[in-house]
Amino acid sequence: MSTTAQTPASVTVSAPGKINVSLQVGPLRPDGYHAVASVYLALSLREDVTATAAPKPGIAVSVTGGGPLRIPVAGIPLGPDNLVARAAAALAEHVGIADPAVELTITKRVPVAGGMGGGSADAAAALLACNLLWGSGLDAAELRTLAAGLGADVPFALEGGAAVGLGVGDLLTEAPAGTPLHWVLVASSGAGLSTPAVYGRLDALRSEAESGGADPAPEPYAADPRVLEALRTGNAAALADVISNDLQPAALSLAPELVPVLDRGRALGALAGIVSGSGPTLAFLAADAASAAHLEAALRSEGHNALAVHGPVAGAQRTASKT
Template identity: 55%
Template sequence: MTIAATDEAVHVRAPGKINLFLRVGAVQPDGYHDVASAYQAVSLYEDVRAWPDDEFSVSFEDGSVDTSGLPTDASNLAIRAAKLLARTAGVPGGVHLEIAKHVPIAGGMGGGSADAAATLLACDALWGTMLAKEELHALAAKLGADVPFALSGGTATGTGRGDRLSPALATGSFHWVLAVAEFGLSTPAVYRELDRRRELASSAHGAHGALMAAPTTTPTVDTAVLQALRAGDARMLAEAVHNDLQAAALGLAPGLGGILELGESHGALAGLVSGSGPTVAFLVDDADSALELQIALSAARLNAVHVHGPVHGARIVHG
């Protein structure tokens, strides 16, 4: 039993992320895959406000993303996060959550995970549960592979299901231009498409399918990625970024190929689908290059957003 620490709303801001690198292992008997990923938290944030209440509820407020299709029932990840914390800490009451979304929905940038991470932190402060950082991270991992990273932010590598995090040193700031799609892609559907393509490649071509076949060893993050981050060198990083899911995402949403070509023809150092897509992230030299690319993509009627990273993870906002 705990006493609520405050009757005022607690406001927490948590970042979206870009997958700079994603290697996907073979499908496991449980249908999941081991992955090796490099994540960078970027300056596109979710804002979650939490008020004490008897019940658990969530509403969406004036963000920059259309939330009309999002569930507000018990299946909502933020509600699940609040209930998990309440159960764990023995909190008798509930919470009303108000979320302003800016990270694309089903866009491969971990927006829902950021909401869950922000909710854990907000409810911990609201209810005065005072959980240790390690305890919050353990709860985050139960909610989804990207939730622990949204709590910690910065730059990190993730292995296993993506939730075994190790901080990665990144110096300086990296500039990205995001081409945000007006539709979402289902992460499970993209993984299924990857498995289908790998199965097809190995059965149809035998040895020739080796390029598309799943790696037989546990996937790892290429050292070139870590070296480029440590050096703070965007051009080095551009040579090293990679996403095993990209071909599958392009198969399900072929229009993404044209967006990649457009960005690279207008000065991007590299372009890649972030995570399971459909957000396309373009790495650029600096803020000036980002502005030029943003203008070019906007002229092609794309929703283009300039962000930088790394940024910190979920934090309480005062005032």
């Protein structure tokens, strides 16, 4: 670790939301977790976290909504359990800052509890922002170690791009990606979905199926090679045939109002549609940028909270400070 002679008064870092282009989920383990084989794709919808030196010790968190998806922020916890506060506290402890004094302002653009890792993006952004604000000098490997302690998706938000996640999603391997792929996101107009609730519903559905004679879910040990090849070549049509999400039946069971939206997106020209992670955000794959823009406009004209995005994009990175 090194310390710089001068540190800035404020640092803003952005980090990307993500979708799971492919998500295989194994059976419930004795420790309460599920092994997964996931293919992550970082998207151009990004969160901002601004870290500002505070006049007295403490980690203060505030949040504002931003961006075209009109993300509501009421009810987001702002205490020490917020991931950005935990990220700042973890970094301070790691580098020996006994009484950190920082104000952390989150600009939310990724749907809250939407299956896109918005909280993980916030944590990644906070780690990098505080590292720069305090002149801590941690390198990428050290930041990744801290990120892994905050949640399975946080290391990917630091790295960005495309990656395969194994284990509980935290064992990351970079996945080569070709030309950008274009998507249209539709944020739910209702409440978000709890990730534990969706996994719990998945377990219940599987138990019911197994009692009727179905085979147990297999342990996932590798990502679908067809998905990786489509990503590598940037072939949207090929990817449309193989994207999948084992959590989708559970998410749709808990939020059945998503089913007609999925059907409508496909009818309007999407190559494929999928629930993003644990939902309820939907991601529609488009053939190209023009097709994504057309689909966004069509969905918006019908009252849906839609946005065209692309990926892969870079992970957490410093941006111009807010004024």
